[in-house]
Amino acid sequence: MQDSQNTVTLKGLQRVVRMVSFALIFDSFVYGLFSLVYFFSHPRMQHRPEIIFGSNLYWLIIPALLIAASAHAVRERLWEIQKARVSSTETFYRGILFVTILTMSMLDVIGVIGVFVFLSTGNMRFFLIMLLISFSGKFLNYPDSNFIEHKRKEIPLDLKKIP
Numbered sequence: 759m760q761d762s763q764n765t766v767t768l769k770g771l772q773r774v775v776r777m778v779s780f781a782l783i784f785d786s787f788v789y790g791l792f793s794l795v796y797f798f799s800h801p802r803m804q805h806r807p808e809i810i811f812g813s814n815l816y817w818l819i820i821p822a823l824l825i826a827a828s829a830h831a832v833r834e835r836l837w838e839i840q841k842a843r844v845s846s847t848e849t850f851y852r853g854i855l856f857v858t859i860l861t862m863s864m865l866d867v868i869g870v871i872g873v874f875v876f877l878s879t880g881n882m883r884f885f886l887i888m889l890l891i892s893f894s895g896k897f898l899n900y901p902d903s904n905f906i907e908h909k910r911k912e913i914p915l916d917l918k919k920i921p
Contacts, residue, residue, distance in 0.1 A: 771851040772906055775858060779900050782862035786893040789869050793876050793885055815875065815884060822868045822888055826895035833861040833899055837909060844913050854909060858901050865899070868892040 840853035872888025875881060 768847065771847065772903065775851060775855050775901055775906065778855060779858050779862060782859070782866065783893070783896045783900065785866065786869050786889055786896065789873050790886075790889055793873060793882070796877070797880075797882060815879070815881070818871065818875070819884075819887060819891070822871070822891045825868060826865060826891050829861055829865055829895050829899050832864065833857055836860055841909075841912060850910065850913060854901060854906060858899075861899050862896055865892050865895040868895070 836857045837853070840857055844850045844853055869889050869892035872885040872892070875888070876885035
């Protein structure tokens with residue numbers, strides 16, 4: 759009886775981590791939907807001149823790509839810091855959730871910058887590029903069950919026992 763309750767609790771904790779991660783990925787779609795509705799509901803946005811590719815604005819893509827490329831390394835470093843604090847299953851999942859939220863938030867900044875630039879300039883192409891970079895970084899850093907199992911094996915504790 760106790761073992762089945764532990765399994766249910768472990769699956770519940772894993773589900774919470776994945777649902778929060780999914781919500782942080784889903785907000786990229788919300789940004790896109792908001793921008794499309796705003797673009798088509800304001801006719802003056804449709805008639806703004808397109809920003810040329812050589813514009814200084816496109817230099818923001820390089821730091822965005824660097825942030826997205828370094829997100830995995832940042833997540834691993836944050837996990838190394840959190841790993842020292844793990845003493846139970848609850849603190850393990852709390853640490854995984856903390857690392858996931860920080861990593862996804864770091865990638866979310868790219869999409870938010872894209873939204874701000876879109877609202878100020880009306881440049882849909884730049885916005886879509888930034889949104890794609892943000893979404894792909896979040897998708898690649900989604901904490902699937904293999905990631906969680908791998909991190910669980912790094913901890914020397916028996917995390918199946920819930921206090």
